[in-house]
Amino acid sequence: MIQAINPQINEKIYDPACGTGGFLAQAYEYMRAALGDEITGEQLETLKLRTFYGREKENLIYSIALANLGLHGVDQPNLWHGNTLTGGANYADLFQGAPALFDVILTNPPFGGKEHKEVQAQFAYKTSATQVLFLQHVINSLKPGGRCGIVLDEGVLLRTNETAFVQTKRKLLNDCDLWCIVSLPPGTFAAAGGGVKANILFFTRGKSTEKIWYYDLSDIKVGKKTPLTLTHFEAFLKLLPQRANSDRSWTVTREEIEAKNYDLKAVNPNAKTEEDARTPGELLDFIEMKGHEVASSLAVLRKWEK
Numbered sequence: 001m002i003q004a005i006n007p008q009i010n011e012k013i014y015d016p017a018c019g020t021g022g023f024l025a026q027a028y029e030y031m032r033a034a035l036g037d038e039i040t041g042e043q044l045e046t047l048k049l050r051t052f053y054g055r056e057k058e059n060l061i062y063s064i065a066l067a068n069l070g071l072h073g074v075d076q077p078n079l080w081h082g083n084t085l086t087g088g089a090n091y092a093d094l095f096q097g098a099p100a101l102f103d104v105i106l107t108n109p110p111f112g113g114k115e116h117k118e119v120q121a122q123f124a125y126k127t128s129a130t131q132v133l134f135l136q137h138v139i140n141s142l143k144p145g146g147r148c149g150i151v152l153d154e155g156v157l158l159r160t161n162e163t164a165f166v167q168t169k170r171k172l173l174n175d176c177d178l179w180c181i182v183s184l185p186p187g188t189f190a191a192a193g194g195g196v197k198a199n200i201l202f203f204t205r206g207k208s209t210e211k212i213w214y215y216d217l218s219d220i221k222v223g224k225k226t227p228l229t230l231t232h233f234e235a236f237l238k239l240l241p242q243r244a245n246s247d248r249s250w251t252v253t254r255e256e257i258e259a260k261n262y263d264l265k266a267v268n269p270n271a272k273t274e275e276d277a278r279t280p281g282e283l284l285d286f287i288e289m290k291g292h293e294v295a296s297s298l299a300v301l302r303k304w305e306k
Contacts, residue, residue, distance in 0.1 A: 001106055001149035002030045003237060004180070004202055009035065009043050011051070011103035016084045016137055018054030021065035023106040025072040028052060032073070048075040053098050055084040085119050085133050101143040108151040109134035111196050125171070127164035131156055135168055139175055144206035148176075154197040157181070158265040169262040173209040173254065178202075180213045180243070182236065183266035185220040188228050199266065211253050213243035216268040246270075 007013055007027055015023045028047060035043060052074055056062040062081045069077035078098055082089035089095075113130030120126040123136050131152055138148055159165045172178055180202040188198055197218075203209075215236045222228045239249055247270045257264065 001151075001200060001202075002027050004240060005104055005106060005147050005149045007031055007104045010046060012099050013052050013104045013106065014102035014141065015054040015105065015107045016141065017107050017109040017134060018056050018065055018079065019061055019108075021054060021068040021077070021079070023108070024052040024054055024065075024074070024077070025068055027104075027106060028069070028072055028074050048073065050076075050078075053078040053080075053095065053102065055080045055082065055095075057081075057083050059090075083119075084137060085115060085130070086122060101146065102141055103143055103146050105138050105142060105146070105148040105150070107134070107138065107148075109138075111153040111155075111194070111198075125164040125167040127162065127168075129156075129162075129165070132164060132168050135172070139172060139205065142176075142205040146205050147202070148205075149200060149202050151184075151198050151200055154199060154265065156264075157199055158263050160261040160263050166262050169264060172203065173257065173262070176203040176205045176209065177207045178209045178212050178264075179204065180215065180240070181264060181266055183214065183216045183218045183268075185218050185222045185228060187222045190222070191224045191227055209254055209257075211251050212257070212264070213249065213251050214266045214268070215239070215249045216266055216271070217248070218266070218268075219271070 080095035081091040114128045182200040184198045
């Protein structure tokens, strides 16, 4: 996600659900490596003090995030302790001086949470679904021209029967250029105890969406012992600059999305069916077997008819 977004020096990086600070720490590593030996003292100071901002609700996780960023070399982790969705802070001193809007947002908000009406009251499109409220917060927290990479569950993409889901996705396409959706394999988060099918959405605020480039990794078998790794994204990163079509990638227009009432689920038109993967001999055996089954069923029906 960080490679696809490609954050640059002097940009402000934000994670509104930062957890232990993984996105922020890895973004620091990426940006520091990109500057290499030519980095200036001013640039290094900017990276260490005035680049990375996050919010986290849980007490213990917040403390771990502070330690994690410090160990990675971020001398001033600008982390806010409190509930992002309500705006209620437990400790906000480290967030003093944070910008109102950010250049880059990288986040994986919680899935499946249920928020009370007082939380929903903070948002234009009211729903109890935590991740939909986070998506609204993210859109509203981006500068014009700001870029986001966010992990969302499949339900957000495909649900068209709840008004707030549709309204939020319409706002996303109206206010932002949703330029890419990556369909992740089931089991991507199995090692962390999560079994929900998820996707990565990439978008830029300030221009409406005309078309979306999809990349499909959903057929890859992953689990606790066989996790998804950066190797699985090598072809994606090569195709991304041109957003080229391939067996795993294709483009969908805004009109097609609107015709489906903002159903954004990835449906790969190039995906092979189970029959496509069979050899001609295997298909003949399959047809012969099914033929016997049909003949047997017809014989039983004729018997009952008599």
